[in-house]
Amino acid sequence: MGKVNALFQDAQEAREEAQMVYAIADVPHEDYDNYDMLNKLFHALAPHGWENSTWKNDTCPSLQKKERHGNVCRIFVDYLNPDMREAPSWALLAYTVEDREGYLVLQEGFDNVDKLIIYLTKRLN
Numbered sequence: 001m002g003k004v005n006a007l008f009q010d011a012q013e014a015r016e017e018a019q020m021v022y023a024i025a026d027v028p029h030e031d032y033d034n035y036d037m038l039n040k041l042f043h044a045l046a047p048h049g050w051e052n053s054t055w056k057n058d059t060c061p062s063l064q065k066k067e068r069h070g071n072v073c074r075i076f077v078d079y080l081n082p083d084m085r086e087a088p089s090w091a092l093l094a095y096t097v098e099d100r101e102g103y104l105v106l107q108e109g110f111d112n113v114d115k116l117i118i119y120l121t122k123r124l125n
Contacts, residue, residue, distance in 0.1 A: 028056035031084065037092075037113050038063075038077045044117045050075075059086040070100030075116070095120070 023039050038061050042052065045063060053064035053074065064074040074096050082088035091109025093116050099105050110116040 024052050024054070024061070027054050027061045029054075029060055029079075032061065032079065033084065034061075034077055034080045034092075037080075040113055041075060041077060041093075041117065045075075045120060048121065071105070072098050074098070 024035070024042055027038075041063060042050070045065070048065070050063045050065045050073075052061075054061040058076070060076050060078045062074050062076045064072055066072050076094040076096070078085050078090065078092050078094070080092070091111050093110040093113065095106075095108045095110065095116060096104060097106040108119075110119070
């Protein structure tokens, strides 16, 4: 019975570790000021397959999800300070979908992180 309990505990620990979501603490964007929103999105969407896709050549950090049929969904989380953005008039959050060939098929702007989370979790479920 001791081996069964040990195996059960090992399985439980592995499951808890797999469910752990880490914070994004460093991005290659100078003076980035929106970690709270970036991590709120990351924690809400990681269980749905979203990953950190931040790249130094982009103007701000991003998350992405590859869908089964080849589309790639991406969220760009811009600077809180509009003066730091590439275009100050752009929305704080940009949700895009590209098809498997890389063509943009959808682009939505959001200024409220909770509305974006609701939009995506309803769309994904």
